[in-house]
Amino acid sequence: MTENSEPKKVMVLMRRAPYGTFYIFEGLQTMLVMGAYELDISLAFADDGVYAVTDGQDPSALQMKPLARTFRALPDFDIDQIYIHKDSLEERGLTLDDLVVEPEVLTSEELAQVIANQDVVLPF
C-alpha cells in the first residue's frame, strides 16, 4: 500500500440476485482483489443479495459463470467476516441450510452497526 496507515475496513455489500445483473460477479472480483491488497475485508448479503449464496445454482442455460463455487471457497482467501441480513433471509423463506457459506446472521440494527463501523462500503 502507498500509505502506512492501518488497513481500511472495507465491506462489500451484496444486494442483488446473482444473475439478473452483473453486480454480484463484479462485487466478488472487487472483494478478492481488495483482499489481496490486505485491506480488512468483510462481506454482507442483504435484500436479494442473499440469493447469491444459495446452494444449487446452475446458470449454464444463461451461459454465465456459476458464482456459488467461489463463495464456497472464501475461507481459502482468508475472508471470514461474512454477514447476512436476518429479515432478508426470512422474507425469502431461506435458512442457513440453503446457503453455501456460513455467515453470521444479523438483525437490521446489528447490520447497520457493522456497516457504520466500516471505512468503506462498496454496494453491489
Added chain:
Amino acid sequence: MKFGILVLEGPYQHEAADSAYQFAQAAIAKGHTIEGIFFYTDGVNNVNKFMKPPAERVISRRWAEFAEEHDVDMVACVAGAIYRGMTKEIATEHVRIAGLGQLAELAQKTDRLVSFGD
C-alpha cells in the same frame, strides 16, 4: 478532505454517471481534493472518446477536461474494459487502463470513497 470516486454505471443511461461528475466538481469547489476516479463495470464506457451526442454534454470530454484542470488520476478498470472492448485507443486522454488494485489503493489513501451506481 480527500475523496475517491467510483463510477459503476454507463453514460446517457443512468444518472449516476452524471452525479459522479457533479459531485467531483462540487467537492473541489468546496476546497476538497479528488485523489482519483475509478471507472468500473459499465462505468468504463464513460471514457469513450468517440461518443458524439448531438448538442449535448459530452461525458467523456467533460471528464478529460476535469482531469486536465485538476490533475486528477482517472483509471478505467482493465477487466471492465476488456469485457466491453474499451481500449487505450478508444479511451479519452488522461485515462489509464489498470487493475482493481488501483481501487484498493484509492480506498486506502482517501478519507472517503464515494460510489455512484444503482
